Amino acid sequence: MESERTTQVSIVTRFFRRISQIYQQLLDAWTPYSIIRWIITILLLAVYMVRVLLLQGWYIITYALGIYHLNLFIAFLTPKIDPALHDDDFDDGPSLPTKSNEEFRPFIRRLPEFKFWYSATKAIIIAMACTFFEAFNIPVFWPILLLYFFTLFCITMKRQIKHMITYSYLPWTRGKTIYYGKDDSGKVIQANPDQ
Numbered sequence: 001m002e003s004e005r006t007t008q009v010s011i012v013t014r015f016f017r018r019i020s021q022i023y024q025q026l027l028d029a030w031t032p033y034s035i036i037r038w039i040i041t042i043l044l045l046a047v048y049m050v051r052v053l054l055l056q057g058w059y060i061i062t063y064a065l066g067i068y069h070l071n072l073f074i075a076f077l078t079p080k081i082d083p084a085l086h087d088d089d090f091d092d093g094p095s096l097p098t099k100s101n102e103e104f105r106p107f108i109r110r111l112p113e114f115k116f117w118y119s120a121t122k123a124i125i126i127a128m129a130c131t132f133f134e135a136f137n138i139p140v141f142w143p144i145l146l147l148y149f150f151t152l153f154c155i156t157m158k159r160q161i162k163h164m165i166t167y168s169y170l171p172w173t174r175g176k177t178i179y180y181g182k183d184d185s186g187k188v189i190q191a192n193p194d195q
Contacts, residue, residue, distance in 0.1 A: 031114055041121045048128050058131045059142040065127045066149050070156060072119055075111035076171070077160055082110075083167040107171055 030037055048065075052058050111119075130136040164170065 027118070034113060034117070037117050037121075041117060041124065044121065044124050044128075048124055048131075051128065051131055055131065057137040058127075059140050059145055060138045061127050061130045061136055063140075063145040063149060065123055067152070068123050069120055070149075070153060072111060072116050072123075074156060074160055076109055076113070076116045077164075078110045079167075079169060079171075080108040080110045083169075084163065107169060109171065 049062075052062050
């Protein structure tokens, strides 16, 4: 009896472990294709929005999805080590250069691009699944939710932009100064192989 139970648990455990491995392999295979991943996510979001508009409901789910995506976006724009909270006494990681003669260190995000994409896509799929259940269709006056969201978006982005200006960092690589090494203008002297 005990042997059968361990065999069944073993089979179930192996099955879910194998499914987990296949899922991880798919994620690993999609990692280098960031543009394609984001296009698929935007298309998925468009399908979700069309579904919500056609069904005329699930606005509270859409509002929660928007707030979650805003939260992810802010984490994507924020440095991993927040300069506002960083104490100068402890150097526990890379920091942003503050003077022109300091060494350049790349911008490290609090939320990496792949995790941002993965979380955003997962949230859209969960929100889409919620639209199949009437229990999540809570009646609300959607223009108020839209106004709340835009107000929250403006306030949050204003705070983030002020933070970026205060601590002089840009969360993207386009438009940044590129530093090159000194040009070596000296002649190359080659030893005579005959000597």
